[in-house]
Amino acid sequence: MNPRFQGGVALCFAAVVFASGALFAWSFYRYARTALRVASLQGHYHFLSPQEILGGGLTGHVLALSIFVLAGSLLVLTLLVRRIRGGAGRIAEVFRLSEEGDLSAPTEAPGLSDLTELGEKIDAARSRTLSRIREIRAEADFLRREPLAEEEFSKRWDALKAAIRRVAP
Numbered sequence: 001m002n003p004r005f006q007g008g009v010a011l012c013f014a015a016v017v018f019a020s021g022a023l024f025a026w027s028f029y030r031y032a033r034t035a036l037r038v039a040s041l042q043g044h045y046h047f048l049s050p051q052e053i054l055g056g057g058l059t060g061h062v063l064a065l066s067i068f069v070l071a072g073s074l075l076v077l078t079l080l081v082r083r084i085r086g087g088a089g090r091i092a093e094v095f096r097l098s099e100e101g102d103l104s105a106p107t108e109a110p111g112l113s114d115l116t117e118l119g120e121k122i123d124a125a126r127s128r129t130l131s132r133i134r135e136i137r138a139e140a141d142f143l144r145r146e147p148l149a150e151e152e153f154s155k156r157w158d159a160l161k162a163a164i165r166r167v168a169p
Contacts, residue, residue: 008112008113023065031061087110095122107123139156139159
């Protein structure tokens with residue numbers, strides 16, 4: 001696994017946790033400020049601890065925080081999976097095209113940078129294979145058209161077979 005891939009994904013989830021934490025802090029601060037103000041106005045009539053004053057509200061806010069973090073994380077996961085599936089699907093489609101003989105269609109895999117990079121490497125390999133096939137065709141056409149001495153033909157024929165083995169071992 002590429003650390004850049006892990007870092008970007010980790011930052012997405014960290015952003016969800018940070019945003020949910022900020023929302024929790026803002027919301028609970030407003031609630032606690034109001035609840036503690038009311039408690040201070042009642043002062044000596046009710047001797048409640050801060051836990052008794054804020055306990056119920058804190059529980060609700062922590063529950064909301066958990067729900068927001070879970071929902072946000074699931075949303076980020078869903079979006080990442082969609083991007084990964086899109087890129088992987090395009091790469092699979094290019095392999096099917098290669099199987100059918102189309103080695104010139106560009107991969108252009110969408111999604112994460114690792115998939116784009118993989119697509120570029122696949123394109124480079126397919127391009128090298130296509131250029132070797134063109135060289136083999138040109139040599140085969142040359143051998144078919146040109147009358148050569150037996151020794152020269154044999155040497156070029158052996159070189160052509162070696163080139164074919166490099167493409168399809």
